[in-house]
Amino acid sequence: MTEPLGRSPALPGSTRKEPKQQRALRTRARIVRAAADAFARKGFPNVTIQDVAELSGITKGAVYFHYANKEALAVAVADEFYRRIPDIAESVEELGLPPLASVAALLLSTAEALQSDTIMQAGARLQLERAMIEPDLPMPYQGYTSLIVSSLHKAEEAGELSCATDPPSLAQVLVSAFFGAQHISWVLNDRADIRDRTLTIIRTVIPSAEELLLPEQ
Numbered sequence: 461m462t463e464p465l466g467r468s469p470a471l472p473g474s475t476r477k478e479p480k481q482q483r484a485l486r487t488r489a490r491i492v493r494a495a496a497d498a499f500a501r502k503g504f505p506n507v508t509i510q511d512v513a514e515l516s517g518i519t520k521g522a523v524y525f526h527y528a529n530k531e532a533l534a535v536a537v538a539d540e541f542y543r544r545i546p547d548i549a550e551s552v553e554e555l556g557l558p559p560l561a562s563v564a565a566l567l568l569s570t571a572e573a574l575q576s577d578t579i580m581q582a583g584a585r586l587q588l589e590r591a592m593i594e595p596d597l598p599m600p601y602q603g604y605t606s607l608i609v610s611s612l613h614k615a616e617e618a619g620e621l622s623c624a625t626d627p628p629s630l631a632q633v634l635v636s637a638f639f640g641a642q643h644i645s646w647v648l649n650d651r652a653d654i655r656d657r658t659l660t661i662i663r664t665v666i667p668s669a670e671e672l673l674l675p676e677q
Contacts, residue, residue: 488526490516492540495533496582504534504589531595534586538597541583548573549607559614560621564662564669566607567638571658574642575651584642605635620668630665637661 494516498507509530513520527533552565573580586593587600612627621627638661645654662670 484526487518487522488536491518491523491526492533492536493578494518495527496537496540496579499534499537500578500581500585503585504530504592509533531593534593535595535597537579537582538586540579541586542598542603544573544577544580544583545570545604545607558620559611559618560666560669563608563611563615563634564666566611567634567658567662568655570604570638571642571654574646575654581646581651584639584646588643601635601639605631608634634661634665637665 491512495507495512497515498511502511507530509523510520512533513523516523527536548569549566552562552569555562555565557565570580574584586597590597590600608631609627612621612625612631615621616625616627621630638658641657641661642651642654645651645657659670
């Protein structure tokens with residue numbers, strides 16, 4: 461039987477190869493996940509490229525092919541961390557909560573991500589170790605604070621805040637308390653109690669937000 465025009469006969473045992481660019485992207489993602497695991501557990505100064513190679517199951521030479529050095533890996537992990545934050549904020553926005561409740565939901569969702577997501581854990585640690593990393597990492601906390609300030613301004617417009625409450629000042633208190641609590645939770649309990657500590661902040665600083673949260677929050 462003659463093969464249809466425009467089609468090549470299939471060779472026995474042949475398989476369609478994954479495009480080279482797609483393979484490279486998967487490999488880079490695998491390396492970044494391994495680097496995040498290493499940075500989260502050991503800290504930037506104590507991690508080597510060999511650690512990342514062993515965790516990723518990729519040769520040391522292959523890691524160097526994609527990332528010139530440990531600093532480049534730290535930048536890649538930090539970039540991924542800072543991409544996670546807007547994603548969390550977007551998922552909270554989709555809940556359609558009142559503005560003040562959305563602040564509480566953002567804090568709780570971030571706490572849960574820090575508890576379970578290695579990229580988030582590594583990013584939080586790299587924020588603390590940024591002075592040890594030669595390339596400039598994004599300035600920490602500013603973007604997160606801006607997200608909360610925006611929601612607090614909406615809460616103010618909706619009459620959810622008292623007249624004496626200044627949204628930027630309140631946001632500073634919340635962000636300082638939250639990241640301080642996550643650090644303490646990490647050091648003392650490997651973040652096992654980070655959600656409880658976050659709830660304590662909410663109940664103390666913005667107590668009216670808790671009752672506005674959806675049941676699953």
